[in-house]
Amino acid sequence: MSLSIPDRDWYKAPVGAEKLWIGLALIWCLVMSVMMPYWHFRGKQNSRGEAYAVTPAAFYERAEQFVAANKVGERDGVPIVEPAPGGEAYLVARMWGWYPILKLRQGETYRVHVSSMDLNHGFSLQPLNMNFQVLPGYDHVLTLTPTSKGEFTIVCNEFCGIGHDRMIGKLLVE
Amino acid sequence: MTTLAAAVPTALDAPGARSRRCDTTGLSVCLTAQLFIKLAAVSAVVFLLLGGVAAILLALTRWQAVHLLRVDWFYRILTFHGLNMLIFWILFFEVAILYFACTVPLNSRLFSRKVAWVSFAMMLTGAVMVNVVVLAGKADVLMTSYLPLLAHPGFYLGIILVAVGTLVAVFNFFATLHIAKRDRAYEGTVPLVTFGALAAAIIAVVTLLHGAIVMIPTFTFSMGWTAEPDPMWYRMIWWGLGHQSQQVNVCAMVAVWYLVGQLATGAKPVNETVCRGAFLLYILFINLASAHHLLVDPAVGATWKIWNTSYAMYLAVLASMIHGFTVPASVEMAMRDKGYVKGLFGWVTALPWRNPAFSAVVLSILIFGFIGGITGVTLGTQQINIIAHNTLRITGHFHATVVGGTTLAFMGLAYYVIPLIFRRDFVWRTAARVQPWLFGGGILMVSLGMSFAGSLGVPRRSYDIEPAGVFGPAAHLFLGVMGLGALVAVAALLLFCILCVGTLLFGRPNSGRAMADWGVAQRVPGVKAGLFEHDHWAMKGTIALTAVFLACFAVYYFANWKALADVWPAQ
Numbered sequence A: 001m002s003l004s005i006p007d008r009d010w011y012k013a014p015v016g017a018e019k020l021w022i023g024l025a026l027i028w029c030l031v032m033s034v035m036m037p038y039w040h041f042r043g044k045q046n047s048r049g050e051a052y053a054v055t056p057a058a059f060y061e062r063a064e065q066f067v068a069a070n071k072v073g074e075r076d077g078v079p080i081v082e083p084a085p086g087g088e089a090y091l092v093a094r095m096w097g098w099y100p101i102l103k104l105r106q107g108e109t110y111r112v113h114v115s116s117m118d119l120n121h122g123f124s125l126q127p128l129n130m131n132f133q134v135l136p137g138y139d140h141v142l143t144l145t146p147t148s149k150g151e152f153t154i155v156c157n158e159f160c161g162i163g164h165d166r167m168i169g170k171l172l173v174e
Numbered sequence B: 001m002t003t004l005a006a007a008v009p010t011a012l013d014a015p016g017a018r019s020r021r022c023d024t025t026g027l028s029v030c031l032t033a034q035l036f037i038k039l040a041a042v043s044a045v046v047f048l049l050l051g052g053v054a055a056i057l058l059a060l061t062r063w064q065a066v067h068l069l070r071v072d073w074f075y076r077i078l079t080f081h082g083l084n085m086l087i088f089w090i091l092f093f094e095v096a097i098l099y100f101a102c103t104v105p106l107n108s109r110l111f112s113r114k115v116a117w118v119s120f121a122m123m124l125t126g127a128v129m130v131n132v133v134v135l136a137g138k139a140d141v142l143m144t145s146y147l148p149l150l151a152h153p154g155f156y157l158g159i160i161l162v163a164v165g166t167l168v169a170v171f172n173f174f175a176t177l178h179i180a181k182r183d184r185a186y187e188g189t190v191p192l193v194t195f196g197a198l199a200a201a202i203i204a205v206v207t208l209l210h211g212a213i214v215m216i217p218t219f220t221f222s223m224g225w226t227a228e229p230d231p232m233w234y235r236m237i238w239w240g241l242g243h244q245s246q247q248v249n250v251c252a253m254v255a256v257w258y259l260v261g262q263l264a265t266g267a268k269p270v271n272e273t274v275c276r277g278a279f280l281l282y283i284l285f286i287n288l289a290s291a292h293h294l295l296v297d298p299a300v301g302a303t304w305k306i307w308n309t310s311y312a313m314y315l316a317v318l319a320s321m322i323h324g325f326t327v328p329a330s331v332e333m334a335m336r337d338k339g340y341v342k343g344l345f346g347w348v349t350a351l352p353w354r355n356p357a358f359s360a361v362v363l364s365i366l367i368f369g370f371i372g373g374i375t376g377v378t379l380g381t382q383q384i385n386i387i388a389h390n391t392l393r394i395t396g397h398f399h400a401t402v403v404g405g406t407t408l409a410f411m412g413l414a415y416y417v418i419p420l421i422f423r424r425d426f427v428w429r430t431a432a433r434v435q436p437w438l439f440g441g442g443i444l445m446v447s448l449g450m451s452f453a454g455s456l457g458v459p460r461r462s463y464d465i466e467p468a469g470v471f472g473p474a475a476h477l478f479l480g481v482m483g484l485g486a487l488v489a490v491a492a493l494l495l496f497c498i499l500c501v502g503t504l505l506f507g508r509p510n511s512g513r514a515m516a517d518w519g520v521a522q523r524v525p526g527v528k529a530g531l532f533e534h535d536h537w538a539m540k541g542t543i544a545l546t547a548v549f550l551a552c553f554a555v556y557y558f559a560n561w562k563a564l565a566d567v568w569p570a571q
């Protein structure tokens, strides 16, 4: 009984169906354990967490240089910036917006540096539904390869104050 | 033996012990423990009620068609809801369980009345302080309160008080175990329920220490005394608190499963070693599982993520899968022993379904296992997290574990706690029999609505999804399902509170006689006990059920890998 003192000889190895279930459960857990390293080498979606320490001011300066050098247009006062294929891109998160609008090419790989000027933010690319955490003080490098064309929306999905739900950005892929 | 110990007898059957004999179970109950079980349980239900009122406001806001609250009040109430539900309701109830588990089954008195008062005063002061600061609008920081988002110092101080107060209660629990053993209040090994509570208490210590490590520097920073803690460091240590506190709940919940299983059907563990071993796995391996909150964070490498989520998490998952077998297996064996032997599921219809504690526990096992467990393990997979992090899928998962699992199990236990500890029979028993089904059904809708909306990308912790303009009618529909489910679940929660309060005020006292029975499984007349004692394959229904469970698990898990493969390559 679970509420009373067990018999003196309560120590017994599992037998029968119980033993079978423990074995099956263990095998299943091992399968799940193996899936992650497997995907790390064979899969294409892996969050490596590559990041560098950076002050918000220094990050912003680099983002400004990047915008000045690669600006191709403007929408509602936000610059549209096209990085070189295979190159670096910068994305600034701050209350409550994303800066600038990135214009990428399908099939090319980019190193997108994301950092926050103030609080934690969430980089959530919709409607693809890819999500990453953005922190102040950390230059989080996302190595992305767009495989679909169109206009994508970056939604902030980490609470960052009253205007959080209006923190919307755009990402274009041609 | 010291004279002090002699003056206050430890064993409750010793002459002069401050105890009473329970008229239902015949067990001795320490009067001091009883007082603090009452205080903790009543406070817990009050916090549950507060959290429930908040829940309805939130659900009616996220249900876009209603969109009730103003934006600032939405985040304020969201902060309030998380803290009252996940921290205060559950911690207070767990203290009640701890005090019960170290006294009643061990025939022991509580170690110290003074320590219990200190603990209770700290916890209550802290919880009230946090709620006042939050409602005053000085801490709109959500439950996680990620730095550098800063709240009023009173917020952090309140949480520290709750954490330390709980630690003091856990100390009282350990000290009681010690004196009970030393003074031979019982002989042999502690019962399984106490062992489960012990596992929960050990994890709680580790958890609460994380809480102290993260909250104390945050408090001193908010006072302007020290520099700002690093935001990534904060996240990592915070989740050492945040995730593990949920593992304390899992332990306590599983202990309740075994306890109610026994009370309602006479089930006993098929194998004590296996059950205890599974609790041991929780203690050893659950700690690092909190890494799965940081799977798409910067600065934590892939190796660290994979290692911590694979080796540690899956050994803890193994433990849950073992309990998921042993609890129903022990119930099925008890039923077969009573003579319900027809087919795979012949015993199921004979279960005491009119017993609300029992139906609550069955629903708790099903919702926790099939929805909470499967989704949790999948979401906690390093790469799959990319398509789930901070979406409503996460919220959908933990409403299945903590609300459908833990809260429902605790509600079920209350149907025994109140008659046995407060010594009053429940009023309005028909409503009580319906309550777990309503609550379970409602929370299932909440959880599924959230999970599906989250699969479509709808963020958690967000006031409004309209500005983004990318969430179509399906997302709105699922948020509506969530809202409706919340209405049902909160109605059942209010019913639970009304039943508890009504019973405390108007319930017929049951001292001097056994409590009014909720229903237990009866033996088929003429059937001899012990027919299946040595048949280790007799739990056929459970074997079938767990096979279905494993199949669902595998399908859901690999479907998520498939969905992940469809998004952009990312590193």
Ligand SMILES: [Cu+2]
Pocket (backbone or CB within 6 Å): A094, A095, A096, A120, A121, A122, A156, A157, A158, A159, A160, A164, A167
């Ligand atoms: Cu934001």
